[in-house]
Amino acid sequence: MFKKLILFFSCLLLLSSFFRAGDPSKLALIIAVGDYPESSGWCKLNSKNDVLLIRSALKKKGFEEKDILVVSDAKATKSGILEAFNDHLIKNAQKGGTAFFHFSGHGQQITDNNFDEIDQFDEALVPYDSPMHFQKDVYEGEYLLRDDELGRLLYKLRKKLGKKGNVLVVLDACHSGTATRGLGIARGTSIKMVGNSFVKKKNSNVFENAGLNTEIKSSRKTANMVAFFASGANELNYETRDQNGNLSGSLSYAFSKAFSTIENNTSYRGLFDKIKLEMTIIAPRQTPQAEGNLDYLVLGGKYKGSQRHFKVLRSFDDVVIVDGGTLAGLHNNTTFAFYPIDTKDTTKTNPLAFGTIQFAELFTSEIHLDRILSEDIAVGAWAFVKNQNFGEQSVRLQMKIKSTVVQNNLHVEISKYPLIQLVDSFPDLILRFEKETNQLILETKEAFVLFKKNMDDVGGFENLVILKVLNYAQSNYIRKLEMQDQHIDLELEIVPIKIDNNDEQAYEYIPLASKKGADGVLRFQKGDKFKIRIINNGDKPAYYSLLDIQPDNKINLILPERHLNRKAEEYYILPGQTHELPEPSEDYQNYWTFEPPCGHEVFKLIATYQPLNLAQTITTRGTSPEKSAHPFEILFGSTFKNKSSITRGSANPSIPPNTAQIYSLIFRIEK
Numbered sequence: 001m002f003k004k005l006i007l008f009f010s011c012l013l014l015l016s017s018f019f020r021a022g023d024p025s026k027l028a029l030i031i032a033v034g035d036y037p038e039s040s041g042w043c044k045l046n047s048k049n050d051v052l053l054i055r056s057a058l059k060k061k062g063f064e065e066k067d068i069l070v071v072s073d074a075k076a077t078k079s080g081i082l083e084a085f086n087d088h089l090i091k092n093a094q095k096g097g098t099a100f101f102h103f104s105g106h107g108q109q110i111t112d113n114n115f116d117e118i119d120q121f122d123e124a125l126v127p128y129d130s131p132m133h134f135q136k137d138v139y140e141g142e143y144l145l146r147d148d149e150l151g152r153l154l155y156k157l158r159k160k161l162g163k164k165g166n167v168l169v170v171l172d173a174c175h176s177g178t179a180t181r182g183l184g185i186a187r188g189t190s191i192k193m194v195g196n197s198f199v200k201k202k203n204s205n206v207f208e209n210a211g212l213n214t215e216i217k218s219s220r221k222t223a224n225m226v227a228f229f230a231s232g233a234n235e236l237n238y239e240t241r242d243q244n245g246n247l248s249g250s251l252s253y254a255f256s257k258a259f260s261t262i263e264n265n266t267s268y269r270g271l272f273d274k275i276k277l278e279m280t281i282i283a284p285r286q287t288p289q290a291e292g293n294l295d296y297l298v299l300g301g302k303y304k305g306s307q308r309h310f311k312v313l314r315s316f317d318d319v320v321i322v323d324g325g326t327l328a329g330l331h332n333n334t335t336f337a338f339y340p341i342d343t344k345d346t347t348k349t350n351p352l353a354f355g356t357i358q359f360a361e362l363f364t365s366e367i368h369l370d371r372i373l374s375e376d377i378a379v380g381a382w383a384f385v386k387n388q389n390f391g392e393q394s395v396r397l398q399m400k401i402k403s404t405v406v407q408n409n410l411h412v413e414i415s416k417y418p419l420i421q422l423v424d425s426f427p428d429l430i431l432r433f434e435k436e437t438n439q440l441i442l443e444t445k446e447a448f449v450l451f452k453k454n455m456d457d458v459g460g461f462e463n464l465v466i467l468k469v470l471n472y473a474q475s476n477y478i479r480k481l482e483m484q485d486q487h488i489d490l491e492l493e494i495v496p497i498k499i500d501n502n503d504e505q506a507y508e509y510i511p512l513a514s515k516k517g518a519d520g521v522l523r524f525q526k527g528d529k530f531k532i533r534i535i536n537n538g539d540k541p542a543y544y545s546l547l548d549i550q551p552d553n554k555i556n557l558i559l560p561e562r563h564l565n566r567k568a569e570e571y572y573i574l575p576g577q578t579h580e581l582p583e584p585s586e587d588y589q590n591y592w593t594f595e596p597p598c599g600h601e602v603f604k605l606i607a608t609y610q611p612l613n614l615a616q617t618i619t620t621r622g623t624s625p626e627k628s629a630h631p632f633e634i635l636f637g638s639t640f641k642n643k644s645s646i647t648r649g650s651a652n653p654s655i656p657p658n659t660a661q662i663y664s665l666i667f668r669i670e671k
Contacts (some may be wrong), residue, residue: 025097026302028058028068029089031081033105033128035073041132046239047104048072050172050252054102056327056363057256061303063100067092076105077129078143082153090157096164098299099157099223104249107173107237108132110141123147125173158222165223166300172230172249174237224300226268226292228255228275231283238446240282241426242362243326243392251288254278260327262298263484264305269294272520274482276666280600281476284551285446287600287668290520308384310365312338315378318369322383325361329482331391332357333654336367336383343382352381357389389654390481390635394419395473398427401440406433406461413462420469429469442468448599450552468553475553478636479602481662488661489538490573490607492546494522495531495580497591505590522667528594532558534579534605541574542607542661545614551599551669557615558603564588568611598669605663608632631655 034047051070058068069088071080089099106126124144126132131139158167230237230251240250258274272290279288310322310330320338324330337351355367367383397420401407410431414420429450431442442451442465451468453461496515500506507529517523524530534544545568546559559581560566573579582590606612610630635655 025092025094026063026067026100026299027089027092027097028063028100029084029102030054030068030070031076031084031101031103031105031125032070032072033076033126036106036126036128040130042106042126045105045249046247047249049246049248050102050104053248053252053256053327053362054170057259058100060260060307060328061299074128076127078127078145081127081145085153085157090153090160093157093160093165095160095162097161098166098168098302099161100168100170100299101154102170102172102252104172104252107171108144110144110146125150125171154225155222158225161223163221163223164300166296166302167223167225168299169225169227170251170255171227172237172251174231174235224293224296226290226294226296228272229289229291231286232289235286236446237286238283244361245426247426250279250283250286251275253282254288257327257329259298261306261329262303265301266298267295268292268298269520271298273664273666276521277482277602277664278480280602280666281480283446284444284448284600287521289518291518294520309339309343309382310336312378312381312383313364315373315375318372320355320367320369320373320378320381320383322365322367323363325363325365326391327362329388329390330357330365330385331360331389333389334360334365335386335654337386338369338373338378338381338383340377341380341382346384352377354386355383385657387654387656390477392419393473393477394421395469395476396421396423396426396428397469398423398425398430400430400432403433406440409462410465413466417466417470419473420466429472431465440465444472448551471553475549475555478547478555478604479549481604482664483632483657483660483662485538485607485658485661487538487540487658488542488607488609489536490542490544490605490661490663491535491537492603492605492663492665493533493535494603494665494667495533496524497529497531499529499591505584507591522665524594524667524669526594526596526598526669526671529591530594531591532581534573534581536573536575536577539575540609541572542609543568543611544571544573544608545606545612547604547606547614549602549604550597551601552597558592560615562615568613568615571611594669596669596671598671600666600668603665603667605665606632607661607663608659612636630659632660 032047032051034045036042071084110122110124124146130143239247254275310324312320314321334357336355338353353369353371355369357365358368359366443449496510497507548556584590
């Protein structure tokens with residue numbers, strides 16, 4: 001009998017081991033350092049808010065609370081970070097499993113100690129116990145976590161996970177300067193951890209190491225790894241503000257928003273594209289970086305896909321709380337239909353109730369129902385989006401002008417536009433007067449100048465300022481629009497070309513890869529020529545339009561081509577077809593040219609089942625769309641109201657899902 005019991009329990013152990021192997025672990029380590037000691041020289045950061053964002057996004061995608069370890073502030077010393085990495089990630093890693101590592105805090109450069117950096121500086125993360133300044137024989141950077149050290153830790157982790165494992169790294173820090181003119185908080189410094197005797201030498205025998213590059217390459221025996229970085233080597237990494245005024249890391253916010261909404265079988269490239277799109281809005285001067293094989297599925301596909309529905313968490317008479325908020329793309333005035341748990345086909349089931357979001361927070365939304373549901377029926381019910389609102393079209397403006405007359409004039413005009421909010425802190429835009437040049441300057445919080453005029457030459461400057469502010473709000477609203485349709489799947493490609501000097505109508509194609517930087521971002525020089533390809537990968541035909549959002553927030557309609565009097569009905573593509581535009585012709589130039597302003601630019605391809613008349617919307621600037629117009633036409637037209645008719649600041653038209661597909665392509669135009 002005793003032997004039988006041993007055999008029985010042995011079988012149970014084998015079975016439990018089998019099931020564990022079939023469900024590899026999802027481990028996450030979040031390091032957040034914001035409350036640096038005053039004696040360290042580092043400014044305080046809002047990294048604790050990053051933890052809320054990242055943890056929520058991970059849990060949405062199937063990570064268990066018990067498998068997410070957070071190490072913050074005083075516990076996040078160098079030894080504390082190393083201990084947590086070894087004990088939580090490496091020790092608990094299972095073959096074929098997934099691991100996630102996130103760091104929020106300051107970054108700094110330190111003298112390269114193994115000669116693998118062409119600029120002779122290692123990039124490093126700044127733990128809680130690492131002071132900013134070099135002191136000979138006192139502190140020389142021994143508590144910094146160098147990129148080489150982190151790379152070795154990650155290699156051990158990848159080896160433990162094996163070739164079927166996956167590692168994702170997100171570093172929300174930088175080592176750039178802090179000269180932000182008080183417009184934002186930067187996560188890094190231009191002060192290097194180096195002594196006065198350091199002399200930079202030329203070394204042409206080594207290549208530039210972009211952080212983790214030497215350790216990130218694929219291996220037959222190690223897990224695939226992809227890393228996302230907040231900014232380029234010479235860029236500031238700013239904190240950003242959510243709709244409630246809470247500050248967080250720009251990459252942490254963009255990653256959490258993108259990661260929360262990815263569909264099943266999304267690639268790292270698709271995820272990175274979503275991150276880049278969000279960063280063009282919240283941190284337009286930054287260029288997020290990516291390393292690793294971006295064509296792999298995110299975490300090997302071992303995560304929950306984006307929800308088709310949201311669940312009711314709590315119920316109070318005719319008010320319910322659902323498990324999705326602005327981070328999941330839900331905003332005030334979005335409407336829902338509620339169904340019993342496990343409803344697969346909403347067309348064959350009567351809804352329990354309808355409701356509208358009255359208050360959307362980051363992670364949850366408060367919805368008012370059209371009828372009272374008992375708590376036992378409401379809690380757990382599935383909520384499906386009926387009509388989606390894409391958020392408020394608003395902008396926060398800070399005025400730094402001493403002239404009382406100028407301030408009063410602006411206050412009077414601005415009061416006519418509820419979407420313009422005057423604030424004393426956390427602005428989107430700053431209007432200031434530069435006494436030395438006698439100029440009125442409107443710029444973003446990242447110091448991107450939108451408007452600069454000499455006060456002696458500006459007549460009726462109030463209208464000019466307001467127009468620029470409205471254009472900024474409008475372009476950001478359009479820039480962030482994202483829609484998906486289960487049948488429409490159009491793809492957009494930029495096709496660089498080289499024109500024959502002897503014949504402007506003759507050209508040859510240039511490989512797109514030659515225009516792609518190491519960070520995966522397309523880069524073009526002003527004057528570069530290009531064509532556009534539209535590819536239909538879906539199972540339904542579609543009409544398409546193409547918008548261009550410039551770095552200075554100007555919106556252009558590229559397709560339909562208005563200068564050719566082409567109608568929207570002509571831009572129609574069947575499944576499996578590819579259209580290359582402009583079409584060859586002897587009557588007009590059959591290519592486009594990249595022109596200034598330089599910076600991040602976004603193409604928006606809008607695909608629909610019916611043709612869109614966006615050209616009329618743009619040219620009339622305020623004409624109300626007809627009642628029979630396409631819902632997207634109404635939505636788009638509402639952002640183009642002329643200045644006399646913009647009196648809102650809250651509700652924008654909401655449209656039903658599966659109305660359109662929007663494909664976004666981000667690139668840079670450089671001088």
